[in-house]
Amino acid sequence: MIAKMREIEQVIEDSSGRALARYWPDWLAPSACEALWQALEALPWQRPEVQVFGRHHPIPRQQCYLGEPGCHYRYSGTLLEPEPLPPEVAALMANLNRFGGWGFNSVLVNRYRDGNDKMGWHRDNEPELGPSPQLAILSLGAARPLRLGWGREDVVAQPLGHGSLLALEPGVWHGLNPSRRVQEARVSLTFRAVIPGFHCRA
Ligand SMILES: O=C(O)CCC(=O)C(=O)O
Numbered sequence: 251m252i253a254k255m256r257e258i259e260q261v262i263e264d265s266s267g268r269a270l271a272r273y274w275p276d277w278l279a280p281s282a283c284e285a286l287w288q289a290l291e292a293l294p295w296q297r298p299e300v301q302v303f304g305r306h307h308p309i310p311r312q313q314c315y316l317g318e319p320g321c322h323y324r325y326s327g328t329l330l331e332p333e334p335l336p337p338e339v340a341a342l343m344a345n346l347n348r349f350g351g352w353g354f355n356s357v358l359v360n361r362y363r364d365g366n367d368k369m370g371w372h373r374d375n376e377p378e379l380g381p382s383p384q385l386a387i388l389s390l391g392a393a394r395p396l397r398l399g400w401g402r403e404d405v406v407a408q409p410l411g412h413g414s415l416l417a418l419e420p421g422v423w424h425g426l427n428p429s430r431r432v433q434e435a436r437v438s439l440t441f442r443a444v445i446p447g448f449h450c451r452a
Pocket residue numbers: 358360369374387396410424425426438440
């Protein structure tokens with residue numbers, strides 16, 4: 251049953267037919283989603299400050315960076331030291347790597363408390379991700395549309411449902427707009443393959 255659900259793959263394309271991402275709507279079984287949600291509740295959630303137009307603001311969501319030792323990640327001017335991977339997340343990462351042939355060793359977990367929380371338009375192209383960054387997003391909770399595009403002019407909004415998996419094409423732009431109607435939380439686990447020791451020794 252689960253294996254069959256996982257096979258359903260959709261390619262998300264922009265209007266010119268260029269691939270943006272691959273999407274599996276029901277990648278993780280509901281019982282596994284529930285167990286993962288419970289495990290993530292205990293994370294030390296943070297709202298670090300970032301500088302926007304010269305002023306410091308806490309990020310408009312909560313986050314926690316998890317990973318193997320030495321997989322530090324620099325993002326918006328802050329060096330994130332990985333928290334140890336809880337067993338549930340380590341097992342999920344191993345399953346993902348088997349499933350997609352990826353080399354994920356870290357994950358930025360984002361928690362959007364309600365529809366006011368958001369993420370700006372960006373692409374994950376930090377040097378510690380290498381020349382062709384791999385990124386896959388596992389979504390839990392409220393379904394929110396992720397906006398995807400190779401530029402601002404041609405943007406596709408892909409709803410990311412509970413238990414879904416989205417593998418981004420390397421270098422694609424994306425962001426999550428606020429949606430006032432959403433009252434429930436959404437958690438996204440954005441798996442990354444960081445070059446170990448790029449910023450700090452293991
Ligand atoms: O929450 C999402 O789906 C996107 C998160 C994201 O883009 C990131 O963590 O880099």
